[in-house]
Amino acid sequence: MAEKKSDRTRAAILAAARERFGAEGYERATIRAIAADAAIDPAMVMRYYGSKEKLFAAAAEFDVRMPELHDVPKERLGEVLVRHLVERWEEDDTLRVLLRTAVTNEAAAERMRQVFIGQLTPTFQRAAIDQPAVRAGLIATQALGFALCRYILELRPVVELTTDEAIAWLGPTVTRYLTEPSPSAP
Amino acid sequence: MAEKKSDRTRAAILAAARERFGAEGYERATIRAIAADAAIDPAMVMRYYGSKEKLFAAAAEFDVRMPELHDVPKERLGEVLVRHLVERWEEDDTLRVLLRTAVTNEAAAERMRQVFIGQLTPTFQRAAIDQPAVRAGLIATQALGFALCRYILELRPVVELTTDEAIAWLGPTVTRYLTEPSPSAP
């Protein structure tokens, strides 16, 4: 345990940063507020992370941890995917951080693209799904839209859906986006 | 023409405000920048609109102008609705303003709720569609998610869809959200 104390405050800063970025977005989340939450001096944030941008980069690291889809029967693809995404969304607030910041912050938007195009596309490709990029994009529209309405805008009817209801509604949509022949293809 | 000059600068301010709010979000869009775009003094913005908040309220006024759906055959509901929404989205940048700001600004979020729940629900009710609020919420997830990915995050595959392709993909989804019996109902 070479430098235990420092590790603990590093983690405290990161946790506070995620909380604030996720609740208020990039610009309204101030270093001073984050430092106050972590019960330390604002200068420490700079010492440990260099700048607000770098702190954000550290707080917004995310892996969607896509499951492999080879063995999933076609008609259950959507259900499996939606369940995975919703669970991922609820267990890791980093996605909420990204969603709240990506709208006004270019670095966050770029990371969002990495996750939803860069991580979904190869998984679909490996599952022998044609036009994987288009399908990743379509699924992103439904998945991000659901998260936006449920966690950020808090539209009443969307908030009140149970997880199972949400899966029952969105699953077939995602299945169709994965399996239906592209309308632009011959 | 009682006060023509003032009306023109009022309009110039509002146009510049919409531009900036839509491009940068609420906090990054500064009164100084808006004033510069409108080629006037920042103080004029205050004189005409009182405060940044009130200027925003004026710039974010929006009516989705829902068409009546009585006479639309069930299986074409989605196509009609998606086409209307996409067109509305492209002709009036106010929606982009709302989307960019609603994520960090409570007033904008409230207006978004008004539009997507408050304006869609009664239309569905008048068209004798059951559970109109839930269906409005579901359609909001798909519509807002599409706009988010296409206009804000600019996910490559989503940006590259033509309008017709987008309608072909999203139409059936929306139709299903409008016509399928609710999975929670008995």
Add this chain to the structure above:
DNA sequence: TGAAAAAGTCAACAGGTGTTGGCATATGCT
């Protein structure tokens, strides 16, 4: 134990923000 290094505190900076009041100019009416 004692010195070197790490961890933390404090005050200040330079720049940007919304907002205000005083002053100049142009406009419109009689």
Add this chain to the structure above:
DNA sequence: AGCATATGCCAACACCTGTTGACTTTTTCA
């Protein structure tokens, strides 16, 4: 033309932001 009024500009305010450097305290380890 002459004046009241609407319109516009300027400078300043109080505040908040990210960031920095000098300083003190604590920890580490030879």
